[in-house]
């Protein structure tokens with residue numbers, strides 16, 4: 525424990541955990557500064573071989589690092605926090621990627637005074653175009669939130685938000701890539717239905733999504749303005765949009781995003797109930813800053 529800490533431990537290196545540490549490696553971090561944990565040994569071997577990072581057990585990894593990023597599913601997080609809490613280094617910072625799970629629940633499963641940062645990232649971080657939002661807990665100083673923001677900025681944009689926004693954020697940027705992939709999937713299938721070869725339909729749909737996103741970002745123009753520029757009076761776009769409006773696409777997005785927000789809240793409640801059942805208030809102070 526007295527050894528110099530590694531910079532980061534990723535607890536549960538699945539899709540998002542790998543996304544974060546691979547972005548840090550692309551940004552120039554040394555593999556020796558990162559340790560990760562996994563549930564399946566084959567997964568650990570794969571990560572160690574591909575990236576040269578060390579794969580350890582959960583408590584060993586937590587004990588080794590200055591910052592501990594917990595990237596397990598919301599359903600698994602309280603058990604993992606209970607396991608790693610006693611092993612944390614004094615002053616260690618804990619960040620969580622778990623959808624819904626609030627900082628007070630995370631704090632309740634860690635030694636009293638542990639600084640906690642709740643993060644909602646997204647998968648475009650795999651190509652350094654992520655969108656992550658961060659909120660600090662009640663023992664977290666603003667420079668500690670900034671520290672996690674700096675770390676995640678290796679994989680894209682980062683915004684610090686009040687925690688009360690995190691469920692809505694989850695519905696827009698955390699979950700959002702899936703809506704857009706579904707739109708592309710639907711466009712490809714429709715293109716095939718119209719008689720295009722599948723590879724042609726795929727290339728056209730993917731580049732159209734990419735080009736449209738770039739146009740939105742680079743011009744800063746409102747999507748309504750950009751849509752109007754495509755829509756000629758009495759033309760093809762007006763005909764297509766009319767069908768989408770008939771099918772209540774906007775209402776469907778409203779309903780879908782309310783459902784995502786509500787699910788985020790429900791995941792939070794499930795984790796909170798577990799905290800209650802375990803009688804976890806806050807564990808005794810073992811992590812006061814050194």
Ligand SMILES: NC(=O)C1=CN([C@@H]2O[C@H](COP(=O)(O)OP(=O)(O)OC[C@H]3O[C@@H](n4cnc5c(N)ncnc54)[C@H](O)[C@@H]3O)[C@@H](O)[C@H]2O)C=CC1
Pocket residue numbers: 535536537538539540541561562563564582595596597598600604621622623644645646647698699
């Ligand atoms: N996939 C996504 O687009 C996003 C995911 N998230 C959040 O990120 C977290 C991780 O999600 P994914 O990476 O998609 O899930 P995943 O299932 O790919 O990764 C979770 C990993 O944790 C490992 N794990 C579970 N229990 C463990 C334990 N006790 N010890 C060590 N490893 C353990 C699993 O084996 C798995 O590899 C979730 O909490 C999710 O809400 C947040 C934003 C976006």
Ligand SMILES: O=C(O)[C@@H]1CCC=N1
Pocket residue numbers: 623694698699
């Ligand atoms: O579907 C989920 O629960 C996670 C959180 C945001 C995106 N994927």
